[in-house]
Amino acid sequence: MNQFKFRKVRNKLFLFSLSIAAVVCLAPLIMVTSFMLQKGAASLDLDFFTKLPVPVGEAGGGMLHAILGTIYMVTLGSLMAVPLGLIGGIYLSEYGKGGISKALRLATDVMTGIPSIIIGIFAYILLVVPFKSFSALSGAVALAIIILPVVIRSSEEILKLVPKHIREAGLALGLPRWKVILFIIVRGNLSALFTGVMLAIARASGETAPLLFTAFGNMYLSYSPMEPMASLPVQIYTYAISPFEDWQRQSWAGAFVLIILVIGVNLGARFLMNPKALKNFLKRSSS
Amino acid sequence: MRLFSLLFISLALCSTSASALTKINGAGATFPYPIYSKWFSEYQKINKDVQFNYQSIGSGGGIRQVLKETVDFGATDAPMLEKEMAKAKSPITHIPTVLGAVTVAYNLPEVSGDLKLDAKTLVNIFLGTITKWNHKDIAILNPDLKLPAKDILPVYRADGSGTTNIFTDYMSAVSKDFKDKVGVGKAVSWPIGIGGKGNEGVTNMVKQTPGSIGYIELAYALNNNLKTVAIKNKSGKFVSPTIEGISASAAKTDLASQGFKGSIVNADGDDAYPISAFTYILLPTKTNNVQLEEVKKFLVWALTKGQSFTKELHYAPLPANLAKQLLEVVKK
Amino acid sequence: MLNQQTHNATPTKSIAKKLSGAYGDKVAKVFMQTVALAILALLFLMVYLLFEMSLEAIKEFGFGFLTSTDWDPIMEEFSALPFFYGTLVTSILALLIAAPISVMVAIFITDILPVKLGQVLGLFVEMIAAIPSIVFGLWGLFFLAPIVREQITPLLKSTLGFLPIFQGPSFGIGVLTASIILAIMILPTITSISREVFKSVPQHQKEAALALGATREEMIRLAVLRPSFSGITGAIVLGFGRALGETMAVAMVIGNSSRISASLFAPGATMSSVIANEYAEASAGLHLSSLCYVGLLLFLVTLVVNSSARFIVWKFSPIARSARKDKRA
Secondary structure (H helix, E strand, C coil): CHHHHHHHHHHHHHHHHHHHHHHHHHHHHHHHHHHHHHHHHHHCCHHHHHCCCCCCCCCCCCCHHHHHHHHHHHHHHHHHHHHHHHHHHHHHHHCCCCHHHHHHHHHHHHHHHCCHHHHHHHHHHHHHHHHCCCCHHHHHHHHHHHHHHHHHHHHHHHHHCCCHHHHHHHHHCCCCHHHHHHHHHHHHCHHHHHHHHHHHHHHHHCCCHHHCCCCCCCCCCCCCCCCCCCCHHHHHHHHHCCCCHHHHHHHHHHHHHHHHHHHHHHHHHHHHCCHHHHHHHHHHHCC | CHHHHHHHHHHHHHHHHHCCCEEEEEEECCCCHHHHHHHHHHHHHHCCCEEEEEEECCHHHHHHHHHCCCCCEEEECCCCCHHHHHHCCCCEEEEEEEEEEEEEEECCCCCCCCCEECHHHHHHHHHCCCCECCCHHHHHHCCCCCCCCCECEEEEECCCCHHHHHHHHHHHHHCHHHHHHCCCCCCCCCCCCEEECHHHHHHHHHHHCCCEEEEEEHHHHHHCCCEECEEECCCCCEECCCHHHHHHHHCCCCHHHHCCCCCCCCCCCCCCCCCEEEEEEEEECCCCCHHHHHHHHHHHHHHCHHHHHCHHHCCECCCHHHHHHHHHHHHC | CCCHHHHHHCHHHHHHHHHHCHHHHHHHHHHHHHHHHHHHHHHHHHHHHHHHHHHHHHHHHHHHHHCCCCCECCCCECCCHHHHHHHHHHHHHHHHHHHHHHHHHHHHHHHHCCHHHHHHHHHHHHHHHHCCHHHHHHHHHHHHHHHHHHHHHHHHHHHHCCCHHHCCCCCCCCHHHHHHHHHHHHHHHHHHHHHHHHHCCCHHHHHHHHHCCCCHHHHHHHHHHCCCHHHHHHHHHHHHHHHHHCCHHHHHHCCCCCCCCCCCCCCCCCHHHHHHHHCCCCCCHHHHHHHHHHHHHHHHHHHHHHHHHHHHHHHHCHHHHHHHHHHHC
């Protein structure tokens, strides 16, 4: 009897500790978002989106240049990485058995695990040193290397779920395999592939470390790929470690915009994408 | 690879031919960043076709980027070393632009008066031999302050910094112990404390952390309402960092005879603030370079009209005769 | 996915293939293979360039790079040990905090909560992974650091202050704060992998335990946790791999000091934070090369950790078993 009671108490304690763990786990999420909501939303104004920075220590100004810079480099990076990544993913799902695909799969896993700061070093050596200038291009290449393995993985996971009989039906109609892949398998899953790409891009647009010494920073608008360019995360970082209150205010506002953007895309993707593919993809990409 | 490079170059050509604006990239010291960013913004108001992009990444970075030719000009508070000069592909000229002071700022909400320190105590704090604010060495110097029994947290620069160079230059000048244990340089290994990135980072760290003490440029301390230590100078007077104190330090130096670079720490004079320094723009001497010509035009402006902005931003203007000599050098 | 045999099984198709697109297929395949090889080449290029830049430091310091404790840019003495130590300490501490919580949350989601509610909780946990590192850094600097300084440190000092790791002054910025942030950042990784592991435990096993009169706690301990041991280990090692490479959030709150200190309140630096702080500023060639060497080491360490995690998860866990079963089906 006594032991039975002991077991029951232990069971209660166990369940209780599980709920505590859940609360502890959610607490930081709530604290971070509420902190950003409080500080960030209060700091946000129209100037933030429309103005350029003012000289050091003066109040006012905004992050227009950084917002445009992030859009510019993420777009440029995506233009490089997304086609390659899609082709890689299609190759893995459709021809995924040979030596090359095994190597590619391994390389994708390795690339996903590379700390982003190291990708920054690579882009620095590859493009900043030979061209003798910090450049938006080197930043875009660094972002592309971050986007690439994520796109490969997500597209592989999505296309793998296409039932075999669809491929066979296509082939049975006498279509060549490349047409089956392009017009049936890829076209039929465009929206899912698109969400996978969006997830990759969302991840890249929040990256700071690979841009620190590639795109560097710029206090002005710049449109040339060969010039240093500001980006939202780097600007947030610069302002966050500065002592000026107005800059700190703007860095909160920037973080707020970033978090809304990234979480928005993520939530959106979850509702659009096939749940199973998403799950497999997240399982692999969270590693 | 070759194909890639070709692609990139063609991209680059497209973009540069599209704009008539001359863009000039500079990087380096954070010490003069407040005045430089004011200068660039004022200068651009009168010269609309030139745009200066200056990144304050620290003097060490400024020197390296100039040597790698990734920027059109660099900025540093620590004159380049001989071995650094030797690496340059084209000779580099140092142009002093303004004078500034490295202040020792602290955060002690409990203490209302102004803290006074002498060189020895300051050295011991940064060497970690004095660890509490109510240590007797500090108390003796500040008989009328009530010092708390708090831990002292020294804050230093984590990046390669001219401010560090000036500060360690001073500390080594006054203490052999410091010279042996830490030495002079843009990045040194500190025996104690935490590192902040840039003058911005150190200022922020001091501002955020009660009990901390850090060395930062005067403008950063004043703009952020941080308290600064009055330091005992060579003549035995406690001097707070002021523009007059900086100018007094520079009064007797003849920079022209030293190739326009030199140290003025621990200077003679009753009013001299002992941790003062020149800050320099590094000018690579290339010929037929559009950017370089624009930088020179800017420097002429900075050495004349620009000097009038110094006081409101808490820097000291260059001594008049030095500014004249520099104009000759720049116009050459 | 498609195997050649199904094609050949139908003779009409092989004719159709010849007629309409065998050539096109070949082109398509070769094209894709080229792209795949290009991606592989990119990875090799990365590793090679990193190695080439580190060469100067490798020649100068060799393996001594990991034994001396000096990181002194004036004397040009460089050693990765302080950063290696910092990376290890922060990551392990983060694991100690995050691993129990994540595993418990994963159990909570898969075996206790109703399915819908579990999914919602799971979604929230995964949202943590979506928050950019810089945002965590910002939050750590302005929100967490003061809390660590004013609340957590006095608490730890008054209860566990006899331990050397909880001695010395605390200013909020330091190893402990960095570890807490890292712990938060790896929570979703460990949780989501553990969830997969727990989900793959066969339902009848759980029901059998309950039918024998086990309490929920006993059922979970015996029927869920025990068979999932290797899977959980894999999940934790993957979390470790993530913690190792994290840069910005850590760089903002760790205090950037290259000294090795026993106290968790003391400032430190990690391999990635030192690169973030010093790379753009390093003036001497050897300094730069040493930073690349640190990067190379970081790359190798994360590579080893990630591959061993993957090995554990895929070799020993029920996921792999069920995946193999899927394949057969």
